[in-house]
Amino acid sequence: MDTFIQGLVQGLAIGGIYGLITMALTAVYSVTRLLNFAHGDLMVIAMYLALTGVRWLGVDPYLSILVIAPLMFGFGMVLFHLIFERVLRAHVLLVVQVTLGLGFVIQSALLMIFSANYQTVQSFLTGKKIVLGQIVFQATFLVAFVVSVVMALLFFWMLNRTTFGRKVRAVAEDPTAASLCGISVRWVQMIVFAGALGTLGIVGPLVAPVFIVEPTLGLHLTLVAFIVLILGGVTNFIGTFVAGVIIGLAEALGGLYMNPPEFAGILPYGIFILFLLVRPSGVLGR
Amino acid sequence: MLELKGLVAGYGGVRILHDVSLTVGATEMVALLGSNGVGKSTVMKTISGLLRSTEGSIKFEGREISRASPEDIVEAGLVLVPEGRRLFNGMSVQDNLLIGNTVRHALPRRKELLDKVFELFPVLALRRLQAAGTLSGGEQQMVAIGRALMAAPKLLMLDEPSLGLAPALTHQVFEALRVLNKEPLAILVVEQNVSIALAACERGYVLEDGSITVSDTAEAMRKDDGIRKAYLGM
Amino acid sequence: MKKYIPIMVFFVCGIIFSMVADNYWLDIMVFALWYAYLCVTWNIIGGFGGQFTFAHPVFVAIGGYTSSLLFIHLGVSPWLGMFAGMVLAALLAILLGWINYRRRLPHLTYALITLAITFVAIIVLRSSHFLGGSEGIFLPRGNDPLTFRFFNKQVYFWIILAATCLVLVFVTWFSRSMTGFKLTALRDNEDAAAMLGIDQLKMVATYSAISAALGAFGGTFYAQYLFVIDPTVAGSHLAVEIILFTAIGGMGTVWGPVLGPLAMVVLIRYLNAEFVNISGLGQVVYGVIIIVVLVVLKDGVVSWGGKRLAHQTSKLKMREKRQ
Numbered sequence: 001m002d003t004f005i006q007g008l009v010q011g012l013a014i015g016g017i018y019g020l021i022t023m024a025l026t027a028v029y030s031v032t033r034l035l036n037f038a039h040g041d042l043m044v045i046a047m048y049l050a051l052t053g054v055r056w057l058g059v060d061p062y063l064s065i066l067v068i069a070p071l072m073f074g075f076g077m078v079l080f081h082l083i084f085e086r087v088l089r090a091h092v093l094l095v096v097q098v099t100l101g102l103g104f105v106i107q108s109a110l111l112m113i114f115s116a117n118y119q120t121v122q123s124f125l126t127g128k129k130i131v132l133g134q135i136v137f138q139a140t141f142l143v144a145f146v147v148s149v150v151m152a153l154l155f156f157w158m159l160n161r162t163t164f165g166r167k168v169r170a171v172a173e174d175p176t177a178a179s180l181c182g183i184s185v186r187w188v189q190m191i192v193f194a195g196a197l198g199t200l201g202i203v204g205p206l207v208a209p210v211f212i213v214e215p216t217l218g219l220h221l222t223l224v225a226f227i228v229l230i231l232g233g234v235t236n237f238i239g240t241f242v243a244g245v246i247i248g249l250a251e252a253l254g255g256l257y258m259n260p261p262e263f264a265g266i267l268p269y270g271i272f273i274l275f276l277l278v279r280p281s282g283v284l285g286r
Numbered sequence: 287m288l289e290l291k292g293l294v295a296g297y298g299g300v301r302i303l304h305d306v307s308l309t310v311g312a313t314e315m316v317a318l319l320g321s322n323g324v325g326k327s328t329v330m331k332t333i334s335g336l337l338r339s340t341e342g343s344i345k346f347e348g349r350e351i352s353r354a355s356p357e358d359i360v361e362a363g364l365v366l367v368p369e370g371r372r373l374f375n376g377m378s379v380q381d382n383l384l385i386g387n388t389v390r391h392a393l394p395r396r397k398e399l400l401d402k403v404f405e406l407f408p409v410l411a412l413r414r415l416q417a418a419g420t421l422s423g424g425e426q427q428m429v430a431i432g433r434a435l436m437a438a439p440k441l442l443m444l445d446e447p448s449l450g451l452a453p454a455l456t457h458q459v460f461e462a463l464r465v466l467n468k469e470p471l472a473i474l475v476v477e478q479n480v481s482i483a484l485a486a487c488e489r490g491y492v493l494e495d496g497s498i499t500v501s502d503t504a505e506a507m508r509k510d511d512g513i514r515k516a517y518l519g520m
Numbered sequence: 521m522k523k524y525i526p527i528m529v530f531f532v533c534g535i536i537f538s539m540v541a542d543n544y545w546l547d548i549m550v551f552a553l554w555y556a557y558l559c560v561t562w563n564i565i566g567g568f569g570g571q572f573t574f575a576h577p578v579f580v581a582i583g584g585y586t587s588s589l590l591f592i593h594l595g596v597s598p599w600l601g602m603f604a605g606m607v608l609a610a611l612l613a614i615l616l617g618w619i620n621y622r623r624r625l626p627h628l629t630y631a632l633i634t635l636a637i638t639f640v641a642i643i644v645l646r647s648s649h650f651l652g653g654s655e656g657i658f659l660p661r662g663n664d665p666l667t668f669r670f671f672n673k674q675v676y677f678w679i680i681l682a683a684t685c686l687v688l689v690f691v692t693w694f695s696r697s698m699t700g701f702k703l704t705a706l707r708d709n710e711d712a713a714a715m716l717g718i719d720q721l722k723m724v725a726t727y728s729a730i731s732a733a734l735g736a737f738g739g740t741f742y743a744q745y746l747f748v749i750d751p752t753v754a755g756s757h758l759a760v761e762i763i764l765f766t767a768i769g770g771m772g773t774v775w776g777p778v779l780g781p782l783a784m785v786v787l788i789r790y791l792n793a794e795f796v797n798i799s800g801l802g803q804v805v806y807g808v809i810i811i812v813v814l815v816v817l818k819d820g821v822v823s824w825g826g827k828r829l830a831h832q833t834s835k836l837k838m839r840e841k842r843q
Contacts, residue, residue, distance in 0.1 A: 013718070035628070062753055083811065083815060086815050087815060088726065090818060092627075092628060093572055094818060095626065096572070096628070096631065097763065097764065097767045097814055098811060098815060099387060100760050100763060100764060100811040101764055101767075101807055101811040101814060102807075102811060103760070104760055104761075104764055104803070104807045104810070105804055105807030105808055105810075105811065107757075107834045108800055108803035108804045108806075108807055109800075111800050111803075112798060112799065112800030112801055112803075112804055139541065163384075166377075166381055166385055167385070167388070169374070169376070169377060169381075170374050170377070173374045173375070173376055173377070174372055174374060176336065176368075176372065177368065177372040177373070177374065178385070179335075179336070179355075179356040179357055180334060180336070180356055180365070180366055180372070181360065181385050181386050181388055181433065181437065182357050182360035182361060182365075182386075182388040182389040182437055183357060183388050184355075184357045185357075185383070201364060216757060219318065219635075219756050219757075219760070220639065220756075223632070223635055223636060223639065223756075226632055227636070230629075230632070241290050254767075262643060262646060262647045263643065264649055265639075265643045266640050266643050266644070269636040269637075269640050271642070272573055272632075272633075272636055273633055273637075276623075276629055276632075276633055277623060286637045
């Protein structure tokens with residue numbers, strides 16, 4: 001029973017993180033209709049930045065968020081202007097190719113700089129555990145989960161209660177009408193994109209102590225994000241978060257009860273493929 | 287206030303407008319008429335910046351705006367209520383109106399403008415928090431007009447406001463437009479419903495084959511046999 | 521016959537190269553041609569057929585693992601074993617194509633499913649003891665033509681050169697043929713194609729199967745060249761490389777998928793020589809070039825060149841007419 005609860009907690013934590021990562025992807029999709037295949041790789045950049053902070057500057061990853069998040073935000077604005085702005089109206093498969101190319105560049109650059117070795121990132125919380133009765137939580141997991149939930153809530157607040165959030169909702173629903181209301185659609189798109197990268201800049205260092213860091217993690221994370229995106233209902237942010245949690249739970253509990261444990265990795269993909277076979281149309285619609 | 291000269295525009299190599307010229311004065315209410323598919327919406331899209339013209343000029347208050355972005359044009363005071371209304375159906379009536387209040391010069395007047403809209407269309411105050419998509423056609427048109435008004439326009443353009451509306455509601459809408467025009471607020475209306483357009487406006491244009499073929503006072507047009515036969519079925 | 525001349529030239533150049541090159545260069549060009557082979561075979565269904573798929577490496581893995589397992593456990597020569605691999609790959613491709621057709625999957629959805637399949641494939645390969653786990657399957661080295669094993673790299677080069685040229689012949693024929701036209705018509709507008717009576721399922725299934733089977737041979741070749749086959753060959757990394765190298769060359773063209781990988785190899789060779797200390801720089805630069813080309817040209821180099829050429833020739837023709 002204890003292992004089950006522990007698996008449950010772990011699944012919830014990872015799931016919350018998946019949910020938040022995907023919400024960033026969803027936000028970008030909703031205002032630009034672009035599917036960024038480099039999403040995961042961008043987060044891996046943030047993870048490696050955290051690693052650099054720990055290794056070369058002795059800075060704890062949680063602290064490095066203060067620098068990495070704004071950096072990623074700025075990088076997002078540059079990236080949007082250089083690449084994404086130009087392919088906004090292009091055929092969807094061209095966008096896939098361009099973003100795959102971007103992911104490829106990022107992966108190759110990381111391989112070049114850091115080599116393919118698996119790395120771990122230590123933080124001051126590594127190894128620390130929180131005990132509640134019979135259950136033991138890893139502190140790093142818990143922090144990651146709590147921050148994910150908080151950020152998700154912040155996002156909902158921003159979307160529904162601020163002027164900017166209203167503009168985002170308008171652009172997401174009808175960009176033409178939005179521009180006729182005086183909204184600079186391009187500006188909203190850029191800020192949302194940069195904001196998504198900024199979010200990855202927070203989540204990256206946050207989960208660096210939790211995941212194993214290696215350059216090819218990117219595409220895997222991107223695929224998980226897409227799976228969660230589709231399962232959650234594409235433009236439905238709450239659904240996205242819930243779907244993330246489900247996937248996280250599937251992975252964690254699968255890892256506990258499947259034999260061999262590595263097979264659990266198949267579960268998210270299995271769920272995904274089954275879901276798509278049962279209701280494929282009208283989910284992404286392209 | 288608004289002046290089009292020799293406007294040429296189209297989609298992807300197909301020319302819709304060949305040579306369109308018209309004017310709208312600062313206090314006028316002008317109608318743009320023509321049969322279906324002749325290009326009236328194209329004129330509106332080009333003026334509002336959604337479509338780029340290939341030749342000709344569009345001047346608003348003396349400034350050339352044919353190359354301006356839609357949001358800059360709204361900022362300048364030229365606002366379009368698009369065909370089919372294009373409300374944000376998922377958002378509340380209030381949110382739709384507030385979105386209209388985005389441009390810099392209108393922001394400080396938010397409360398005042400909002401009150402004005404509810405005064406003009408009292409039924410909207412009742413449906414403030416309702417999702418815009420759940421309103422009736424006539425109410426949606428009111429929201430669309432209200433949303434445009436929240437941008438404190440100097441010239442209001444409407445693309446087929448009577449579309450899908452019952453006659454009684456159409457009258458209501460045009461009554462509101464008449465009131466607005468008296469403030470003064472310049473208005474340019476594209477309409478299929480010729481009789482009500484000519485009844486409310488003081489001048490009119492007819493668009494045919496991509497250019498203006500008739501330009502006259504509304505009264506003269508009402509009496510014109512040619513127009514009456516072609517558009518009023520008499 | 522005229523249209524096959526470029527292939528013959530290519531073949532002859534290849535033979536000449538193999539006579540003068542040293543082992544180091546031969547090794548590099550074997551890989552370059554292997555990539556070219558994979559890209560051309562993928563392009564049959566990916567570029568021409570419009571079925572954007574990440575699954576090609578899975579077919580490669582099926583081919584390599586099948587022939588290797590048959591060789592190790594049953595002593596079957598890979599020359600024969602490879603056909604088993606090709607059949608299995610073709611069957612999987614037909615299954616995927618059928619699912620795609622029956623469920624009317626949007627292109628992006630199908631692409632994501634095939635991407636997921638590569639991840640599943642890697643996990644399965646890594647977890648299975650019978651399939652060699654993470655280490656893969658090792659083949660005994662030897663020099664025995666009957667079992668597709670050679671000491672001489674030249675022979676491998678000739679094999680992959682011949683294979684690539686044969687596939688290019690097929691693609692050249694195909695791109696000018698009625699069936700090729702039907703397939704691209706299908707790609708460009710499915711509804712219109714249906715009205716023309718083009719049997720979508722039959723077409724897609726046939727060409728997916730062909731593409732997959734040919735890809736499987738690539739897997740057998742890989743295993744025989746390196747004397748080992750491991751799970752990474754089924755992975756998304758290779759899938760992305762295939763897609764990108766084809767994209768930069770030009771999807772749906774004959775020579776695009778050859779130009780792309782060859783250019784990569786030359787570039788990497790050059791950069792590794794210039795910047796010996798920074799390994800991997802070649803890929804980074806190549807990746808950046810890909811992005812720039814795609815963003816600016818919106819199409820591969822060969823396609824763009826083809827359009828420019830067509831534009832120039834039509835201009836010339838107009839001038840002729842006027843005179």
